[in-house]
Amino acid sequence: NAGVTQTPKFQVLKTGQSMTLQCAQDMNHNSMYWYRQDPGMGLRLIYYSASEGTTDKGEVPNGYNVSRLNKREFSLRLESAAPSQTSVYFCASINREYEQYFGPGTRLTVT
Amino acid sequence: QKEVEQNSGPLSVPEGAIASLNCTYSDRVSQSFFWYRQYSGKSPELIMSIYSNGDKEDGRFTAQLNKASQYVSLLIRDSQPSDSATYLCAAYGNNRLAFGKGNQVVVIP
Numbered sequence: 001n002a003g004v005t006q007t008p009k010f011q012v013l014k015t016g017q018s019m020t021l022q023c024a025q026d027m028n029h030n031s032m033y034w035y036r037q038d039p040g041m042g043l044r045l046i047y048y049s050a051s052e053g054t055t056d057k058g059e060v061p062n063g064y065n066v067s068r069l070n071k072r073e074f075s076l077r078l079e080s081a082a083p084s085q086t087s088v089y090f091c092a093s094i095n096r097e098y099e100q101y102f103g104p105g106t107r108l109t110v111t
Numbered sequence: 112q113k114e115v116e117q118n119s120g121p122l123s124v125p126e127g128a129i130a131s132l133n134c135t136y137s138d139r140v141s142q143s144f145f146w147y148r149q150y151s152g153k154s155p156e157l158i159m160s161i162y163s164n165g166d167k168e169d170g171r172f173t174a175q176l177n178k179a180s181q182y183v184s185l186l187i188r189d190s191q192p193s194d195s196a197t198y199l200c201a202a203y204g205n206n207r208l209a210f211g212k213g214n215q216v217v218v219i220p
Contacts, residue, residue, distance in 0.1 A: 043199070058207070098142065098143045098145075098160075100145070101157065102154040103154060
């Protein structure tokens with residue numbers, strides 16, 4: 001089992017460019033999450049999907065969109081990147097005991 | 112009030128000593144509780160889950176939950192340099208985990 005995988009690992013964008021961060025899990029979990037982590041701010045929830053076909057906003061959804069493509073995959077899209085979106089992005093999924101498992105992260109820099 | 116709070120600053124402990132971390136939570140997240148360890152540049156890794164009042168031990172780690180006082184703690188016995196990391200407290204409620212900001216632990220050889 002690979003667990004939670006994310007691509008890409010690193011990305012540099014110019015302001016205004018768009019990109020999609022990909023996430024997949026092979027643990028048959030229903031719920032999946034996207035976080036960003038910035039120094040001194042802790043983990044902040046961007047969007048989550050409690051089950052296939054549903055998505056909900058978290059604490060910091062502005063500037064992002066998500067797609068729950070199927071049970072395995074949950075993507076995060078930045079339509080017009082801004083320097084304030086420079087961060088480390090983590091995808092995660094959760095099991096029936098509410099234990100959450102994280103992917104390795106994507107380090108995004110917007111110049 | 113934030114849902115999960117970790118207020119202690121960085122913690123330095125000598126190798127072999129006990130590291131003690133505390134966390135408080137609000138009524139909005141009161142189902143299940145977790146401790147994660149995060150090494151610098153890595154993703155958070157689950158190290159302990161606790162669901163009911165009392166203590167739960169796993170190797171050198173002990174988690175303690177007190178629902179009446181709304182706090183969760185983590186003890187690391189016989190601390191090792193490899194325990195140097197940031198420890199995140201988390202609680203589940205409303206379809207998601209709420210995380211504290213974390214406490215950095217530095218184990219001094």
